[in-house]
Amino acid sequence: MKVNSFPGKPYPLGATPDSKGVNFAIYASNATKVELCLFKTDDDEIEFIKIDIPEHTHHIWHTYIPHLKAGQLYGYRVYGPYEPENGLRFNPNKLLIDPYAKAISGIIDWHDSLFGYDVTSNEKDLSFSITDSAPFIPKSVVINPKFDWEGDCPPCISYHNTIIYEAHIKGFTKLHPGIPEEIRGSYAAMSHPVTIQYLKKLGITAVELMPIQHFVADRHLVEQGLTNYWGYNTIGYFAPDARYASSGKCGEQVNEFKQMVKELHKAGIEVILDVVYNHTAEGNQLGPTLSFRGIDNAGYYRLTEDKRYYMDYTGTGNTLNAYLPNVLRLFMDSLRYWITEMHVDGFRFDLASTLARGLHEVDRLGAFFDIIHQDPIISQVKLIAEPWDIGEGGYQVGKFPQGWGEWNGKYRDCVRDYWRGEHSTLAEFAQRLTGSADLYKDDFRNPTASINFITAHDGFTLNDLVTYNEKHNYANGENNNDGESHNRSCNYGVEGSTDDENVNQIREQQKRNFITTLFLSQGVPMLVAGDEMSRTQGGNNNAYCQDNEISWLDWENADQELIDFTSKLIHFRRKHPAFSRKRWFRGAPIRGVEDIAWFLPEGDQLGEHHWNNDFAKSLAVFINGRALRTRNEVGEAMIDDGFYVIFNSHWEPVKYQLPAELYAKSWTKIIDTTGHQVVDEDTYAAGSQITVGGRSVVVLHHPVIYNQPNDSN
Secondary structure, eight states, X not given: OOOOOBOOOSOXXXXXXXXXXXEEEEEOTTOSEEEEEEESSTTOSSOSEEEEOOOEETTEEEEEEETXXXXXEEEEEEEOOEEGGXXXXXXXXXXXXXXXXXXXXXXXXXXXXXXXXXXXXXXXXXXXXXXXXXXXXXXXXXXXXOOOOTXXXXXXXXXXXXXXXXXXXXXHHTTOTXXXXXXXXXXXXXXXXXXXXXXXXXTOOEEEEOOOEEEOOOHHHHTTTOOOOSOOOEEEEEEEOGGGOXXXXXXXXXXXXXXXXXXXXXXXXXXXXXXXXXXXXXXXXXXXXXXXXXXXXXXXXXXXXXXXXXOOSSSSSOOBOTTXXXXXXXXXXXXXXXXXTTOOOEEEETTGGGGGBSSSSBOTTOHHHHHHHHOTTGGGSEEEEOOOOSSTTOOXXXXXXXXXXXXXXXXXXXXXXXXXXXXXXXXXXXXHHTTOHHHHGGGTOOGGGEEEOSOOSSSOOHHHHTTOSSOOOGGGTSTTOSSOSOOOOOOTTSSSOOOXXXXXXXXXXXXXXXXXXXXXXSSEEEEETTGGGXXXXXTOSOOTTOOSTTTSOOGGXXXXXXXXXXXXXXXXXXXXXXXXXXSOOOOOEETTXXXXXXXXXXXXXXXXXXXXXXXXXXXXXXXXXXXXXXXXXXXXXXXXXXXXXEEEOSSSOEEEEOOOTTTOSEEEEEEETTSSSOOOOOEEEXXXXXEEOSSEEEEEEEOOOTTXXXXXX
């Protein structure tokens, strides 16, 4: 079959349809020849036509094919030297996925032909495979970009008002009895009215979705009956993964994703994507040839001095080279696409330190961050870094530029240590509770730079954090050698579930302590889906390969009391700006009273020697809601009530002497984690005593008296 072709244009990259045909453009700087291959269906083993692309501009090969329409399946074959020792791995026997594909037709079918070398050869990757991979690799899809957004507008929720909920599309919805079975585990399920109702009731303002950009399940996992459940193995940076689509895989997944975003936006909920721009699914030199490796290996990846091998700052076998202009363009084009065409509200960057690396060292002023800072589109959405990678000098907590939020690993570690009774100085616990000024203030950043979390997808769930001392990862097939061994967890006397009522009572109370601490801390709180319902993974702290009941939320056995407690805490935080400040505490008097003050059980304020020497077992903090020194979005001065919060990690009760009338004439207890309910009952006079239960948090409240602006009460 003969198809007419025209030179077309080098931009935009990818497959771009118009009313008369489709323009194709692909970057391949070291290639000698590029063929466009068209397929009738995804089951076609042989393309029905190959089109030689003679035109190339600025290393971009391009052509225009008239009469093609959305839904067309395609791939590329790229010619050039096969010289692995020189970093060149061209092999035209391998059909390649377009790096700019807006949709990919499904998952790969693992076969030896997917490798650029002969896997049976003793020469390994220095050998050359002549087997055609087309029957086993999904095809790129030309999509119709038109979609009725119905005037969709992003919620644009300020950072200080944000409550992040980290969720997995499939795991969150797969077992939900209120969602139609045929759409469970899909984008459609994530925006089902039942889902939205739950998120709204809980108080969530942003869902942070684990990777949905099209990814690959590693061969060794598939052959063990496992998979890459988490999705940190991207191959398509523009394509929503077809596995999460209930409507189809030949472009339908794009509209289903857009519909999900539109419905969440209608409910006032933002969508943040967890993205993996640090590496691809092609692995090390022994990995498959699926896209980038066969298109331009040296033009996409960081290679070692011996160019046969890859720099690996990610633990996955390769690292994309953000030092190269074409790779930076890929990143920026992808991010802009998800913002402008898919309407997402932000990104969480996996192993973000990798993106900051120049040649080797982490460079906080790297080109990646410079470009984002000046980009009028990307710079305006939420940007969150996982501020580490596995390379030397990769732990960069507190060192990202202005405008970035960071997963605060130091917050996680300190709060875990505090509640399990480990040595943690008063100074550090106070820093973490008040936004980690020691990490962010000197760089002119705000408390909202700190994304606070107790747990994340990687590690124990909240329930398992108080149930297991050791990891239990045998189901992963690695003899329990995978996953973190130092979890800062505590089982309180019994490993795993138990009928011991005393142990269970402690565990339930500790969950409430963690949740309360999280939502009373300055910064941006992140809750992991399921922690509010006591989800367990049976002690598995690395369930990346478990697409089953280990990872899915068990809605039928959800801990409703903890859900209610968490919801009340979240709505309490959202009601009171004293716990979500936009500016740092000064510790200076406001109308005669400090904006923040710290107290010992005896009622004395902490002195310098306490900060430096004491260990944080029990302390109280006064927060002055009149001292916010900021205005809301419509220019009104923000003001809040006064609060006295007592943290006691001792296993025994502690009696606290409340401060003098200067701070408040009386206090009402509104939160006490020794019980399941947020309370509103007992009242205490200034200077009186209150008994705080062992391992508990108590919050006392004093309302602002608006008609007495000069009265410190």
